[in-house]
Amino acid sequence: MAGREGAGLDYAALFAAVPAACVVLDRELTIVATNDAYTEVTGRPAAELTGRSFFDAFPPDPGDPTARGVEAQRDSLEAVLASRRGNMLLLQRFAIPRAGRAGEFEPRWWNVVNRPLIGADGQVDLIIHRVEDVTAFVRSERVTAGPAPDGERAAAPHAELFSRAEQLGQAHTRLQRSTAHSHDVALTLQQAMLATPDLRGHPEIAVRYRPAMRGMNACGDWYDVVDLPEGRLGLTVGDVVGHGVNAASTMGMLRSALSAAIRVADGPSGALEALGLYSRSLDGATATTTFACQIFPVSRLLTYSNAGHPPPVLMHADGTHHLLDGATDPPLGVRIEHVPRPQASVEYSRGDLLVMYTDGLIERRGEDIDAGLDRLVAVTQELRDLPPEDLADGLLHALANPDGQQDDISLMVTRL
Structure with missing residues (x-):
C-alpha cells in the first residue's frame, strides 16, 4: 500500500484488507468487488463471485422453503436503490451455497447492512453490502436456552436478550418491507401526476425531477407543458408545502386545475386567479407557490404571472439575462380577500433560454x-450553448446541494 504522501492510498488494497466482510454491488445488483473477509465468511473465492448477479451467486435453497433470506435481501437492496438510503437486516436466516458442492446449502445467520454510494446523477451508483456472521452466537444461545431435562426452560444469562433481539430483528425486517411498499406506491403516484403528454412534441424542452434525500420520493413539486391555439405554449411550475402522499395528491389536483385554467383564462394572471380561488377549498394547498407563463412565438413575447415562486431565468444568447420577477404576488390562498393577480411581459429572441425551477435547486440551509440565484445565473450562463437535455443535467450536477439535498427539485429548461 502506498504511503500517505505522494500517490496516496491504494484503495483497492485497503478495501481488500478491511476486516468486515463486504461486497460492492452496482445499481444492477451485479457483484463488482469482494474483500478477503467476505470470501472467507462465504467460502466463495472472489473470481467465482465478481461479475455475477448477486442473486445468481446466492440463490434460494429450493429444499428449505422456510429460509426467507433471499426475499428479505432483495427487498432490502431494492429499497436502497429506490430511497437512496441505507438499511439493515438483523438476525436474518440465510441459506448459503456450499463452496464446491453444487446444490448443497448451509444455513447461516447474518446481520446485514446495505449502504448506498450516490453518483453525480443523484442516483445510487454502488451499494456497499456488509455482513456480520452471527451463526455461532445464534446456535449457542438456542442450545443454552433450549428445553432442560425436566422440560423446563434452562436459565441462560443471554437467552432473553437474544430472544428479544431476534423479535426486534424480525419486526425491523417487516417494517422495511412495509416502507418499501409505501415508497413504491408514493413514487408511482408521483410519476403519474408528473406525466406531461404535451411535452412529447417539444424537443426544445427538457424536464427533470429529483426527490429529496429523505422521505418516500413523493412531493408537491410540479412542472407542466400545455399546447395552446395559434402555436402558443403554456408553461407552469409549482411547489406545494410538505412531502409525502398528501402533498403529492394536492399537487396533482392543483396542477390539473392550472392546466385547465391556462387553456381558457385570459393570460397567466387569469389562470393563477382561478387557481388561487380553487386552492381555498383544497386542504394542504395554502401557501403553494407557482409560476405560469405563455410563449408567443410569432411576436417573440413571453407573458407571465408569479404567485410567490422563485423567479425563472431568461438567459439571452449573448450571456445577459433577466430574472422574471416583474409580476410577483403572494402564494396561493394567503390573502383574506380576492385581488387580481399581476401580469408582465418581456421580449425574447430566438435561441434564448428559459429556466424554470423549484426552490430546492437554489436554497441551502443558512x-x-x-x-x-447568483449560482443559478452563473451556471446557466456558462452552459447556455448546450442542448436543453444536457443543460438540465448540468444544472442539477452543479447546483444540487453537495451536503445532501433537503428539498425536492423540479426543473424545466426551454430553448425559445
Whole structure:
C-alpha cells in the first residue's frame, strides 16, 4: 500500500484488507468487488463471485422453503436503490451455497447492512453490502436456552436478550418491507401526476425531477407543458408545502386545475386567479407557490404571472439575462380577500433560454437565497450553448446541494 504522501492510498488494497466482510454491488445488483473477509465468511473465492448477479451467486435453497433470506435481501437492496438510503437486516436466516458442492446449502445467520454510494446523477451508483456472521452466537444461545431435562426452560444469562433481539430483528425486517411498499406506491403516484403528454412534441424542452434525500420520493413539486391555439405554449411550475402522499395528491389536483385554467383564462394572471380561488377549498394547498407563463412565438413575447415562486431565468444568447420577477404576488390562498393577480411581459429572441425551477435547486440551509440565484445565473450562463437535455443535467450536477439535498427539485429548461 502506498504511503500517505505522494500517490496516496491504494484503495483497492485497503478495501481488500478491511476486516468486515463486504461486497460492492452496482445499481444492477451485479457483484463488482469482494474483500478477503467476505470470501472467507462465504467460502466463495472472489473470481467465482465478481461479475455475477448477486442473486445468481446466492440463490434460494429450493429444499428449505422456510429460509426467507433471499426475499428479505432483495427487498432490502431494492429499497436502497429506490430511497437512496441505507438499511439493515438483523438476525436474518440465510441459506448459503456450499463452496464446491453444487446444490448443497448451509444455513447461516447474518446481520446485514446495505449502504448506498450516490453518483453525480443523484442516483445510487454502488451499494456497499456488509455482513456480520452471527451463526455461532445464534446456535449457542438456542442450545443454552433450549428445553432442560425436566422440560423446563434452562436459565441462560443471554437467552432473553437474544430472544428479544431476534423479535426486534424480525419486526425491523417487516417494517422495511412495509416502507418499501409505501415508497413504491408514493413514487408511482408521483410519476403519474408528473406525466406531461404535451411535452412529447417539444424537443426544445427538457424536464427533470429529483426527490429529496429523505422521505418516500413523493412531493408537491410540479412542472407542466400545455399546447395552446395559434402555436402558443403554456408553461407552469409549482411547489406545494410538505412531502409525502398528501402533498403529492394536492399537487396533482392543483396542477390539473392550472392546466385547465391556462387553456381558457385570459393570460397567466387569469389562470393563477382561478387557481388561487380553487386552492381555498383544497386542504394542504395554502401557501403553494407557482409560476405560469405563455410563449408567443410569432411576436417573440413571453407573458407571465408569479404567485410567490422563485423567479425563472431568461438567459439571452449573448450571456445577459433577466430574472422574471416583474409580476410577483403572494402564494396561493394567503390573502383574506380576492385581488387580481399581476401580469408582465418581456421580449425574447430566438435561441434564448428559459429556466424554470423549484426552490430546492437554489436554497441551502443558512444561506441567503440571493446566493443561490447568483449560482443559478452563473451556471446557466456558462452552459447556455448546450442542448436543453444536457443543460438540465448540468444544472442539477452543479447546483444540487453537495451536503445532501433537503428539498425536492423540479426543473424545466426551454430553448425559445
